[in-house]
Amino acid sequence: MHLHLNGLRQSTVGHTAIGLWRHPDSQAHRYRDLGYWIETARILERGKFDALFVADALGPLDVYQGSVDAALRDGIQTPTDDPLLPISAMAAATEHLGFSVTVSSTYELPYAFARKMTTLDHLTAGRIGWNIVTSALDSAARNLGLDKQLAHDDRYARAEEFMEVVYKLWEGSWADDAVVRSDVFADPSKVRPIQHDGIHYRVPGIALSEPGILRTPVLYQAGTSPVGRAFAGRHAEGVFLSAYLPSMARTLVDGVRAEAVAAGRDPSAVKFFAIATVIVAETDAAARAKLADYQRYASVEGALARWSALMHIDLSTLDLDKPLEYVETDGIRGMVELFTTLDPSRTWTPRAIAEFVGVGGGGPVIVGSPATVADELERWAAESGVDGFNIADPVPPVTFRDFVDLAVPELQRRGLTRTEYEGGTLREHFYGPGVTRVRDDHPAAAYRFGGR
Template identity: 85%
Template sequence: MTERLIRLNGLRQSTVGHTAIGLWRHPDSQAHRYRDLDYWVQTAQLLERGRFDALFIADALGPLDVYQGRVDAALRDGIQTPTDDPLLAISAMAAATRHLGFAATVSSTYEQPYTFARKMATLDHLTGGRIGWNIVTSALDSAARNLGLRTQLPHDERYRVAEEFMQVVYQLWESSWADDAVLRDPATGVFVDPTKVRPVRHEGAHYRVPDIALFEPGVLRTPVLYQAGTSTAGRGFAGRHAEGVFLSAYLPSMARTLVNGVREQAVAAGRDPASVKFFAIATVIVAETDAQAQAKLADYQSYASVEGALARWSALMHIDLSALDLDKPLEYVETDGIRGMVELFTTLDPSRTWTPRAIAEFVGVGGGGPLFVGSPTTVADELERWMDEADLDGFNLADPVPPVTFRDFVDLVVPELQRRGRMRREYEGNTLREHFYGPGVTRVRDDHPAAAYRFTP
């Protein structure tokens, strides 16, 4: 059996402190340059040189204020605050690259589907079909308060709203305009044939969109769809809609459980389970030798902030870890935070007990996923082991000391994976969906729910 290629996404957020908290203080870190366009263009070019599928830009819509009931710890460590919009640098990065895709996190809870569909169609046009959307429903009360609500919607209600949101954007992307609606015919004076543009006429519980889409179709029509929720509701949503799923797990057996769960949901939704691609978050610290890599890790760990990690994970889980005994085991509770993150350190691995202090120390550099440390050979061995044991398609690679950790991976690990035949040497297609499914596949597969909305004469 031919071993599958390892697909890679570079993971960043337009902020200083994302997965590794406190490492912005390292003298090699350029994280503070997140406001500079050159920082993003150089990142995109580096990842394309490494033949990555995409740059995935995470996002958060509110300050992290759960820890101690205030935002102070997040501000001190620069944890996702300050943060900039993930969409606005994409067109510049696309202009500086030819093949790299770009996936951004955008919340269905706080967008309007009519305007959001146009934003993504615009990026579909400007990137030549290299755009993806990480669908989130948002878990921060601070986001809800600042975006017009007194408190956030309950966890499962957010997913019910997201289901209708998807119905609306699918109609806007797929069914409003025919492929040949734009004539651009100077002889007849007709730019768009009005008989080939139809109103959406959506009337639902949460959204009303009676008219046509404002935009003509892009290369992809529907952007490549990612999802990261691994709660019961999240797995169901991913099985119905996701083409790529982002996972957080610190053991391959845990990741395999999540993979199997989403694949079962995909089958239940009438989809080919193999069409859903799975990417586990991982951090790689690599050097020429194992000893040099371990020394590099120790150097990075000396800058990690335990309090900052507690503040970040308090917000993710919606549990104020400052109010708990740092050395007593964390117990699972139902929250309106990211339930998959709560499960990660409570129920998914019955063989291990996690305390808040142990969590903070563990995620200090690795950010909640595996930490692969060693020579290129050692790292490649571990990546292959995870691929095979967890049934993964690839990894979301974090960049705790940007751009050093990405550059080290591209210069040291990518050649080793290519030598083993586990990474592409050249891109075979030009669009992000072609990276998933092969040359020529630019539109959603026939078994994807968006396909049901395709324009028909």
């Protein structure tokens, strides 16, 4: 079994590593440049990655000091561009790399969204994945027509119905042989309206797109609160985790796998990817020097501002040197757990969090020669049960390029990652050649045209 690799990015200058866009080698400011995305995609394909994983946020980060100023000063996910639009261009420049893109179920309408994803299924020839998030920023809610954010668990309830609608559109509206393209283009008896009439959505009609190769895009989920884990157990084919110790990731992996079993699924069908920042160089000493160089650019205030927004806790109002306690917020509860309850063996102060996440986001920072890095990734996967990693890019695209040029050959030599792609689509990267549609034990399968 190979480890799966994704590259992790957001269309912004400051994503997991805060302040590092100031490093002279960083190309982060080129997120507005198509050439930058194409170059990124080609690097990851050279490393035989499953996918580029693109995070997103729909509002500015304004929790810290109740203002957007710190986020603007450090460029923390603010400004940020739309993640879907560069995908066609990257797909045209690659053959195998998948694209897993974050889109919020809270702010999309399922009918239009289903068509967008099917369009990308067509244009990428089956290389599209969707990271289902419910969103966590109040600023997004306020700018998208609400007074404030829907409550945490209500967002998931809405997401549940959203999934039902898009499954009906993707799986159940058009038969495989609906398009005949002879005397008629499509056979009307093989295209049916979905007639969805629910609590949040009413969608009577037929899917507007004919089916893509995948039909349902490969489904990822990020969010590890109890209700998030249950949602992942039902719907996710891939789960994106944030944990800084393998034992913490193990708790999340076991939790979601148990939910998958409860939902009647094969738990091994859910693949887990832990965020990891890898600083690799020819030798351990050179890698440590590289990390020290990067750390000089890390912004403590920026990190406090980012994590204030993720957790919905204004860290500027707390004593920076007093341990953080778990509170049930309307932010990303999985991120609050990360620095409070998930590792009972230690406490975290806001200052310690900010210093820790400066270069590494919410995961391990693995530093060393190719051999050291491969040892550590191997140990991490064995102890945590994850299937692979979302590799962050703190100094884009230098970190990706270093990883692909230095770490990947060592991982391949050990038989830990693939040396060739075996299938053409993203779902085949997950489950092997020939598996382009959702598995029979996935809930989307229940909506197939004409039944299972």
